Amino acid sequence: MNNSNQPQDSSEELIVESTEDFEEALAKLETQKYVLRLYIAGNTIRSMRAIQMLNKICKKYLEGRYEIEIIDIYQQPEILEKDHILAVPTLIKELPPPLQKLIGDLTNVDKVVIALDIA
Structure with a gap:
């Protein structure tokens, strides 16, 4: 049995065994x-609304922890x-x-916040 604080696989799971571990995990998040x-x-209304809502x-x-790339499929159809x-519009959270x-x-802010895991 391994009691280390390191994840056992490639997932981001962290075993919190102390207050110090919890505070460290919280700071990382x-x-x-x-x-x-x-x-x-x-430049459709839906596209502009999606950009505005995401921002x-x-x-x-x-704040200060995100990078957004906006891709217009008319300009880059091969993508x-x-x-x-x-x-x-489609939003992909890569990291x-x-x-x-x-x-x-x-426009459903609650759904976006839950999907991005930022709540």
């Missing part, structure tokens, strides 16, 4: 950088198949794991 990719289709959510919950994009994919204009 508070400094994790989020890498987000938003796929949009031109608003990130500023409120992830649709490569990244398995079936509808737009921290696990990878998450949300489809829609992101």
Whole structure:
């Protein structure tokens, strides 16, 4: 039986055995950088709303800890198949794991916050 604080596999699971471990894990969560990719289709109202909502959510919950890449599928159509994009707007959270994919204009803030695991 291994009682170390190290994850036993490639997941981000951490075994917390003391207050010090808990505080360390909490500090790590508070400094994790989020890498987000938003796929949009031109300057449509839905696309602009998704950009606006994502910026608003990130500023409120992830201030200074996020990176957003916005990809217009009209300008980069080859990326649709490569990244398995079936509808737009689509938000992909690449980091921290696990990878998450949300489809829609992101107006349901609670759903976005839960999916990004920032609540």
